[in-house]
Amino acid sequence: RPTITVGSRRSAPPPEPLAGRPPLLPITLVPTSAGTGSEAQSFALISDARTHAKMACGDRRPPGVGLRPAWAVLDPRLTRTAPPSVTAAAGLDAVSHAVESAGSTARNDLSQRCSRAAWELVSAGVERVCRDIGDDEARAALLLGAHLAGAAIENAMLGGAHACANPLTARFDVVHGLAVGLMLPHVVRINTADGADPYAGLGSGSLPELLERFLATARAPTRLRDVGVPRAALPELAAMAAGQWTAGFNPRPFGRDEALRVYEAAW
16 A cells, blocks of 8 residues: 655744744654554653653644654555554554544544544554455554644643553553553543533444453453452552543543542443
8 A cells, every 4th residue: 555644744934933932943743653653742741760650741832843644654655564462452543533532621633533534544453454454545544643642632732541541550560452442442431421512523322331342353352350450559540540631531530539439430
């Protein structure tokens, strides 16, 4: 398949630097896994080497001036050599981005269009890639879907599943994609418990059951006890999750009690 290049040629001079800051060098990103969608965003994550906590840093000036890339080159052939475990974890991360950005309280018309387009691609591609790592057509769908989900995050935000996933990575070294994939069905259930559907437009049927099917196809863990999390740690994790910045954008209030309910359901 041909390489997909996302970007636009600049016909005017670059914008003037803001607040006296010089522009960054123009950035071109070439992702080699289909998951984070970072090539569509103006933020980067830095992990504390001691605590493993994630910190966001960003520069939201226009592409070619700030941190958002001027160009992103999406070539599914470059994802072929990722191990199956990395492919699965990254794919689950892309799924979570499409779902959580769709339900975010910061969502808008642009982010919703990106979320829905991303969902169509990642939901069609993730299982096919997990079953057949040589399926380049599915890889292309997953890679473009991950990019659009990244664009959705850039224009909205995430939610409770990421708030719960980050402490799992920090405390128990659970790979991020597996952590957020494991938590997502339970967060979706709590967010739809009152009959509301903040994820409208992401297909028909039971969304949590579909997400659990993705986990099974990816051979990903479905219980916290399977990744070495003791039940006694759940209150501490819940307190950590409630303090995550993404918790504030969950479609329902998401404090310590809600996080604990989600952890207990996932244990």
